[in-house]
Amino acid sequence: xxxxxxxxxxxxxxxxxxxxPEEVKLISGPGCPVCxxxxxxxxxxxxxxxxxxVIIATFGDMMxxxxxxxxxxxxxxxxxxxxxxxxxxxALDIAKKNPRKNVVFMGVGFETTSPTVAAAxxxxxxxxxxxxxxxxxxxxxxxxxxxxxxxKETNIDGFICPGHVxxxxxxxxxxxxxxxxxxxxxxxxxxxxxxxxxxERLIRQVKRKRHNVEIEYKRAxxxxxxxxxxxxxxxxxxxxNAEWRGLGVIKKSGLKIRKKYREFDAEKKFKLKSKTVPAPxxxxxxxxxxxxxxxxxxxxxxxxxxxQNPVGPCMVSSEGACAAYCKYNEDMTYATDRERKS
Amino acid sequence: MNTxxxxxxxxxxxxxELVEKLRIKFSNRILDEMTxxxxxxxxxARLAFSTDSYVVKPLFFPGGDIGKLAVFGTVNDVAxxxxxxxxxxxxxxxxxxxxxxxxxxxxxxxxxxxxxAGVKVVTGDIKVVEKGAADKLFINTSGIGVISxxxxxxxxxxxxxxxxxxxxxxxxxxxxxxxxxxxxxFLSEIKSDCANVNFQTERCLAASRNISVMRxxxxxxxxxxxxxxxxxxxxxxxxxxxxxxxxxxVKKMCDILGFDPLYVANEGKFISFVSGKDAKRVKKAIGKSxxxxxxxxxxxxxxxxxxxxxxxxxxxxxLEYDQLPRIC
Numbered sequence: 038x039x040x041x042x043x044x045x046x047x048x049x050x051x052x053x054x055x056x057x058p059e060e061v062k063l064i065s066g067p068g069c070p071v072c073x074x075x076x077x078x079x080x081x082x083x084x085x086x087x088x089x090x091v092i093i094a095t096f097g098d099m100m101x102x103x104x105x106x107x108x109x110x111x112x113x114x115x116x117x118x119x120x121x122x123x124x125x126x127x128a129l130d131i132a133k134k135n136p137r138k139n140v141v142f143m144g145v146g147f148e149t150t151s152p153t154v155a156a157a158x159x160x161x162x163x164x165x166x167x168x169x170x171x172x173x174x175x176x177x178x179x180x181x182x183x184x185x186x187x188x189k190e191t192n193i194d195g196f197i198c199p200g201h202v203x204x205x206x207x208x209x210x211x212x213x214x215x216x217x218x219x220x221x222x223x224x225x226x227x228x229x230x231x232x233x234x235x236x237e238r239l240i241r242q243v244k245r246k247r248h249n250v251e252i253e254y255k256r257a258x259x260x261x262x263x264x265x266x267x268x269x270x271x272x273x274x275x276x277x278n279a280e281w282r283g284l285g286v287i288k289k290s291g292l293k294i295r296k297k298y299r300e301f302d303a304e305k306k307f308k309l310k311s312k313t314v315p316a317p318x319x320x321x322x323x324x325x326x327x328x329x330x331x332x333x334x335x336x337x338x339x340x341x342x343x344x345q346n347p348v349g350p351c352m353v354s355s356e357g358a359c360a361a362y363c364k365y366n367e368d369m370t371y372a373t374d375r376e377r378k379s
Numbered sequence: 380m381n382t383x384x385x386x387x388x389x390x391x392x393x394x395x396e397l398v399e400k401l402r403i404k405f406s407n408r409i410l411d412e413m414t415x416x417x418x419x420x421x422x423x424a425r426l427a428f429s430t431d432s433y434v435v436k437p438l439f440f441p442g443g444d445i446g447k448l449a450v451f452g453t454v455n456d457v458a459x460x461x462x463x464x465x466x467x468x469x470x471x472x473x474x475x476x477x478x479x480x481x482x483x484x485x486x487x488x489x490x491x492x493x494x495x496a497g498v499k500v501v502t503g504d505i506k507v508v509e510k511g512a513a514d515k516l517f518i519n520t521s522g523i524g525v526i527s528x529x530x531x532x533x534x535x536x537x538x539x540x541x542x543x544x545x546x547x548x549x550x551x552x553x554x555x556x557x558x559x560x561x562x563x564x565f566l567s568e569i570k571s572d573c574a575n576v577n578f579q580t581e582r583c584l585a586a587s588r589n590i591s592v593m594r595x596x597x598x599x600x601x602x603x604x605x606x607x608x609x610x611x612x613x614x615x616x617x618x619x620x621x622x623x624x625x626x627x628x629v630k631k632m633c634d635i636l637g638f639d640p641l642y643v644a645n646e647g648k649f650i651s652f653v654s655g656k657d658a659k660r661v662k663k664a665i666g667k668s669x670x671x672x673x674x675x676x677x678x679x680x681x682x683x684x685x686x687x688x689x690x691x692x693x694x695x696x697x698l699e700y701d702q703l704p705r706i707c
Contacts, residue, residue: 042705042706042707043637043707050687051687052689052690052691052692053689055691056689097703098706110384114382123561123563146706146707150706150707201707229687344700345392345699355637355702355705356705365693
């Protein structure tokens with residue numbers, strides 16, 4: 038199982054599944070930060086965008102994710118203040134340029150992204166920016182890895198571990214998953230050769246009944262990770278319970294803003310409550326994220342749920358499993374490939 | 380389709396849908412050919428006529444500016460019809476409050492680009508709109524050229540056994556604009572490939588009478604242009620990932636941001652579909668940077684396949700929405 042949306046896309050783009058032997062199956066896990074954001078969390082941001090004094094700043098990928106009633110893109114078209122940003126610091130800039138508006142950065146992402154948001158909050162504090170807020174939907178990947186490993190739904194033999202998350206976390210946190218659940222973990226880069234090497238290392242471990250943590254992505258990942266980034270992160274955020282699409286509430290798997298920085302917490306400012314909202318009828322994004330189903334198993338896939346008219350986030354996110362299937366037609370073998378095989 | 384979204388201008392599938400809705404209303408034999416320029420026959424003279432509007436942000440970027448783009452973009456569209464571009468019109472929509480020095484700078488650039496492309500600005504228009512009604516400056520140019528080579532008939536349909544040649548490296552313009560607009564501060568400056576290609580196309584036409592299609596892969600990138608041609612021709616196209624030329628620093632920037640270079644805009648590139656027997660001659664005529672990247676294949680009608688570096692093939696669909704940088 039890969040647990041990183043960038044790996045999902047890289048695997049699909051290179052056609053890796055088509056060259057693997059039949060005994061090796063790759064399954065996509067909960068690695069796409071947009072896809073794992075719960076319906077309730079998306080609805081909260083959309084409701085917030087209705088307020089006339091609020092500008093929602095978010096990554097482009099979140100714009101088209103369907104909420105229960107609308108998407109952020111639809112809200113923008115109807116006049117809501119919704120802006121696409123490339124980083125949280127862009128949102129802070131917007132706040133400084135619009136002192137009469139409350140600018141809320143809707144944050145999604147894992148350990149790769151959250152330190153930059155922590156840094157933005159620290160900057161906002163030092164520059165006394167009063168109209169900048171963060172709606173944190175950031176998640177920690179390791180509790181999800183444990184939840185998947187503990188589950189009896191799928192029989193995962195090993196994990197292709199996220200390269201960029203691991204730049205921050207280092208390799209040590211994976212050891213718990215490897216030892217307790219006896220699952221080998223290989224931290225892998227994103228070039229085709231990286232992914233193939235990562236798969237090879239996992240197969241070797243499985244055959245030898247080993248369950249170690251290896252770093253294939255040595256050019257970017259060190260065992261100790263990035264201590265400075267983790268220090269900034271933990272100074273601003275603390276772990277709290279979080280709802281994951283498809284996985285439910287996982288303890289200590291989300292990042293909440295610490296009391297010291299509560300003036301930047303959008304949840305506190307706007308008194309937002311978490312609500313569990315059912316997924317759209319027929320949408321099996323949750324099961325896809327758990328690795329129980331693959332996109333073609335979904336009755337809506339390509340029929341009602343398409344890239345132009347997505348029902349669930351796995352289809353609309355640029356790193357979603359359904360988007361990868363659609364874009365790269367992973368389930369199709371072409372005549373040219375059949376000729377080559379024969 | 381109830382409202383127009385930004386995606387309708389991205390060069391991809393939604394834009395095609397919108398263009399088709401409008402084309403039907405104006406349908407005629409000339410328009411229905413849907414090439415980059417229209418071919419007009421006026422008392423025996425064959426002319427190519429094209430129009431385009433330029434709304435690029437920022438106005439100035441590494442490798443070019445809106446003025447240069449407005450000249451070369453239209454010159455290239457006319458050249459894609461196998462014509463020699465001669466004259467362009469120039470219409471400016473200026474936002475109230477624009478600094479005159481910016482207008483001067485753009486005008487100077489237009490003059491330089493026109494000289495370089497061998498065209499004259501022969502008519503024009505200026506409108507000034509109130510603040511907020513336009514983003515600093517929009518430009519429209521229309522161009523006209525002469526198709527003088529007998530037997531040359533560049534259309535929208537490729538032929539069986541055609542080979543595909545591109546004149547150089549891809550994805551530079553789109554990445555240069557993104558880097559400049561979003562201030563991404565990549566240390567390695569990427570410059571737009573904004574350039575006129577009309578002299579290269581003239582050399583192509585001198586080298587072969589068997590060129591069926593020429594197209595400049597602007598918005599939507601190379602993949603979208605190929606997809607359009609595959610659909611129009613009712614033929615299959617296969618290209619090879621290893622053969623597509625791309626500068627290493629451009630590829631790296633695409634990798635970092637999660638962009639597929641095949642869908643990134645180009646502004647100084649064109650692809651030509653040439654009979655296999657003339658391919659080497661046309662490639663040589665274009666110049667050292669030209670590459671053969673693929674061919675028309677039997678079967679897989681209306682689709683473009685990419686043979687990946689690893690070996691398997693995958694479909695290259697038309698761009699649906701603008702690409703977005705990955706989050707992590």
